[in-house]
Amino acid sequence: QVQLQESGPGLVKPSQTLSLTCAVSGGSFSNTYYYWSWIRQPPGKGLEWVGYIYYSGRTYYNPSLKSRLSISVDTSRSQFSLRLSSMTAADTAVYYCARGIPNSGNYMDAWGKGTTVTVS
Amino acid sequence: SYDLTQPPSVSVSPGQTASISCSGDNWGNKYASWYQQKPGQSPALVMYQDNKRPSGIPERFSGSNSGNTATLTISGTQAMDEADYYCQAWDTSTETLIFGGGTKLTVL
Numbered sequence: 001q002v003q004l005q006e007s008g009p010g011l012v013k014p015s016q017t018l019s020l021t022c023a024v025s026g027g028s029f030s031n032t033y034y035y036w037s038w039i040r041q042p043p044g045k046g047l048e049w050v051g052y053i054y055y056s057g058r059t060y061y062n063p064s065l066k067s068r069l070s071i072s073v074d075t076s077r078s079q080f081s082l083r084l085s086s087m088t089a090a091d092t093a094v095y096y097c098a099r100g101i102p103n104s105g106n107y108m109d110a111w112g113k114g115t116t117v118t119v120s
Numbered sequence: 121s122y123d124l125t126q127p128p129s130v131s132v133s134p135g136q137t138a139s140i141s142c143s144g145d146n147w148g149n150k151y152a153s154w155y156q157q158k159p160g161q162s163p164a165l166v167m168y169q170d171n172k173r174p175s176g177i178p179e180r181f182s183g184s185n186s187g188n189t190a191t192l193t194i195s196g197t198q199a200m201d202e203a204d205y206y207c208q209a210w211d212t213s214t215e216t217l218i219f220g221g222g223t224k225l226t227v228l
Contacts, residue, residue, distance in 0.1 A: 037217075039163075047155070047163065047206050049217040060215055063121075096162055105151030105169045106210035106217060111162040 002026035004097050004112035012091075012119050018084040022097030022112060029078040030055060035100040036080045037108055038071065040093040048093075052100055053080055087119045122211040124220035131226045138194040140223045142207030145188060152190035153208045154183060156201075157222075163206065167192060194225075202227045 008020035020038070028034060037052035051061040053071045061069050070083040084091060094116050098108040124144045132138040142152060152170050155163035166177050170185040180195045190209075194201055207220040 046222040047157075047208075047219040049219060052217075060217075063214065063216060101168075105153050107151075107153035107165060107168040107208065108155075109165050109168070109174060111164065114162050 002028045002099055002110045004099065004110060006095060006097050006112045006115040008095075008115055008117065010116055010118060012087050012117060014088055014119055016087055018082070018087050018091065018117060020082045020095055020097075020115065020117070021079050022081070023077070023079045024099070025078065028099065030075065032056065033101070035060075035102060036073065037098045037100045038082050039096045039098060039108075039111075040091075041096070041114075042090075042093045050082065050084075050095075089119050091117070092119045093117060122209070122214065122216070122218050124207055124209060124218055126205075126207060126220040126223045128221070129224045129226065131228060132194075132197045134199060134227055135196055138197045138201070138225055138227075140192045140194075140205050140207075140225065142190045142192075142220045143188055144190075144209065144218075147185055147188050147190055147209075150209045150211070152183065152185050154192045155206045155208065156203045157206065158203045166205075197225075197227055199227050201225060 003025045005023045035052045035054045038050035053059045068085045073080045094114040096114045097112045099110040100108045154167040156166045157163040167183040171183040182193045206222045
């Protein structure tokens, strides 16, 4: 059964770059059928899709974040990473990583527990 | 941009049926997915491809998609179903994944 675990700094200063990593275990990371996604949730608010990446390295980004966002994959370590530059207070959120299934709806069937990022 | 609209809150009595709507243009061209999020937990998939339940999701959860509205229905609602529910779709024209604003389901 796939498991995802986010890691990264809990506190980031304004204008700095956030770097988060999601470690994937359970054996499905190399399966090219899946994609690997980041989603965030500001305090007390709803979910916002950040972007996702395939094992091949192909990426899809939220247009509102695209100019500041980079998602990469490390196949040797079964992990993928997020870099978000020019952080502001509006980027304060719980950041989740998730496994996604494309085709027929493009949904996410496994989620990490999330990591809280505060910009201050 | 493509938007999905959900009611902020829905209330239901235990044992009754709860319906959570998600409206958007041209739903018929898209599949709806639904996530349940309990306080302090990460979201969990409860419905995909409009009306398919992942393994482990009780049969009292069902889904439909018609016209401009997708609906998640919970029959015989239990206290454990109290949570926030989010609908989600993939907009192929912009290659963007969209979430609805979320609905807080209260069982009282």
